[in-house]
Amino acid sequence: MSAQREMKEKNPWHTPVTIIITVIGVIAIVALVTVAVLQNRPLPQKYKYGIVLDAGSSHTALYIYEWPAEKDNNTGRVEQTHSCKVKGPGISSYASNPLKAGESLRECMQEAEQRVPGKRHHETPLYLGATAGMRLLNMENSVASDKVFQAVEEALKKFPFSYQGARILSGQEEGSFGWVTVNYLDDRLKQGLETTGALDLGGASTQISFVSDNYNGSESPRNSVTFRLYGNDYNLYTHSFLCYGKDQALRMTLAHQSQAGPGTVLDPCFHPGYTETKNYLVLYDSPCVSDRKPQGAPATFNHSGNGNFLECQKNIKSIFDFNSCKYSQCSFNGVFQPLLQGPFGAFSAYYFVMNFLNLTNTSIPLDTVKEKLKDYCATPWNQIRQQHPNIKLKYLAEYCFAGTYILTLLTEGYNFTSESYSDIKFIEKIKGSDAGWTLGYMLNLTNMIPAEAPDSPPLPHAGYVSIVSIIAVLIFILFIFSLRPLWPRCSKHPQIV
Numbered sequence: 001m002s003a004q005r006e007m008k009e010k011n012p013w014h015t016p017v018t019i020i021i022t023v024i025g026v027i028a029i030v031a032l033v034t035v036a037v038l039q040n041r042p043l044p045q046k047y048k049y050g051i052v053l054d055a056g057s058s059h060t061a062l063y064i065y066e067w068p069a070e071k072d073n074n075t076g077r078v079e080q081t082h083s084c085k086v087k088g089p090g091i092s093s094y095a096s097n098p099l100k101a102g103e104s105l106r107e108c109m110q111e112a113e114q115r116v117p118g119k120r121h122h123e124t125p126l127y128l129g130a131t132a133g134m135r136l137l138n139m140e141n142s143v144a145s146d147k148v149f150q151a152v153e154e155a156l157k158k159f160p161f162s163y164q165g166a167r168i169l170s171g172q173e174e175g176s177f178g179w180v181t182v183n184y185l186d187d188r189l190k191q192g193l194e195t196t197g198a199l200d201l202g203g204a205s206t207q208i209s210f211v212s213d214n215y216n217g218s219e220s221p222r223n224s225v226t227f228r229l230y231g232n233d234y235n236l237y238t239h240s241f242l243c244y245g246k247d248q249a250l251r252m253t254l255a256h257q258s259q260a261g262p263g264t265v266l267d268p269c270f271h272p273g274y275t276e277t278k279n280y281l282v283l284y285d286s287p288c289v290s291d292r293k294p295q296g297a298p299a300t301f302n303h304s305g306n307g308n309f310l311e312c313q314k315n316i317k318s319i320f321d322f323n324s325c326k327y328s329q330c331s332f333n334g335v336f337q338p339l340l341q342g343p344f345g346a347f348s349a350y351y352f353v354m355n356f357l358n359l360t361n362t363s364i365p366l367d368t369v370k371e372k373l374k375d376y377c378a379t380p381w382n383q384i385r386q387q388h389p390n391i392k393l394k395y396l397a398e399y400c401f402a403g404t405y406i407l408t409l410l411t412e413g414y415n416f417t418s419e420s421y422s423d424i425k426f427i428e429k430i431k432g433s434d435a436g437w438t439l440g441y442m443l444n445l446t447n448m449i450p451a452e453a454p455d456s457p458p459l460p461h462a463g464y465v466s467i468v469s470i471i472a473v474l475i476f477i478l479f480i481f482s483l484r485p486l487w488p489r490c491s492k493h494p495q496i497v
């Protein structure tokens, strides 16, 4: 017998039956695992889109959101993919020429048409939400505000999206949807984590929204908003202060000073050397101040600065009422506010102003922040202008006021202390999406956040593939053992040839 044959007889695995079984087994395992992997491989992503227009008091911005199309119940992450700032002022400024309000949106809407894939246009919901600018116009002149909405509606309907309406948000909606946005983007809602409060500062109103253990909605129910999200109940405290956005607050502070008498206003909230001639009619053209219009005043007044932080803060404090409170505790103007419970995200003008002033770092002690602002306000206007040649003078002139207003609102208004000040984070975006009410508004209207926690597959994909592989190998080994009777017998002793 040849040596080769001898080898074969010694090694039972070399019989044709076992070789065939092994090959088939290996092929079967590879096929099984391949199918398991391929079946669960993410498909090329297809997206759905949603568009929200934020018609603020100072300007309108368009946001495009996208989310994976094939996720059940739209449970995939929603992200902002594009934003467009509408040129010109907010839509409430077009009260005397409503058609222009509609026209102003055209450029950003055309951009949206480019950005959203054509075949998704007709199914992409389009919302417009207006905030405090339109609230004020509606109070002042509801016919004019209706006309602006009509014009805006006509302009938006010309685009191929699924138009869902334009309306004024209530203060509660504005505050609570800002809170939803921040906590959704931080993944706090899905995971049932402690939530972040939301501080939104606009031009015409400002919102504060947070969950507090000592607030269940029974004291001052009008400040209560409840949500059931991903299986958790949230009882939110929220309040919107109309007229306490930074632009209207500036009007109120100026109006307060100009009551001292017509002529010149020497304003501690403006830099030394700043001087402008301003129109009384423009100053008082807002329901926030119209009742304070002095009788028989001249058409214009001289607005000059002397840059004094402490005096500025004193003036700002005069627009708050700290005395009336019929609840256990109040923020200001007799508005109930439970004990602050952080952390807080402060966005919109809070961020823009503090970022300009290089004061977004809240681990800097509050006293140091005040010192820095004091120095900034005392800096001569000429020097400020030279340091920031590219910033529009109107905006540049107002940062001393705006910074002082923010600190006053937070500490005197909402009762943040030197300790709790560091609970605030000034934020612009979270994971690429702007902080603001728009995302929360769309998530709510499209039912994108389920009330109950979605059922998740019991195993992640990797775990599933590993278990399938292990079971396949075990079945194969069992199979081999079940064929034992067919195995060639091996002798314990070397065969004698």
Ligand SMILES: Nc1ccn([C@@H]2O[C@H](COP(=O)(O)OP(=O)(O)O)[C@@H](O)[C@H]2O)c(=O)n1
Pocket: 055, 056, 057, 058, 059, 090, 131, 132, 133, 201, 202, 203, 204, 205, 206, 245, 246, 247, 348, 349, 352, 353
């Ligand atoms: N880059 C920017 C953009 C806006 N802003 C200010 O942020 C505020 C935005 O308010 P808004 O137009 O949303 O007004 P509301 O309707 O929310 O009260 C305005 O006071 C703007 O002047 C800013 O300070 N810097």
Ligand SMILES: [Ca+2]
Pocket: 056, 057, 131, 201, 202, 203, 348
């Ligand atoms: Ca706003």
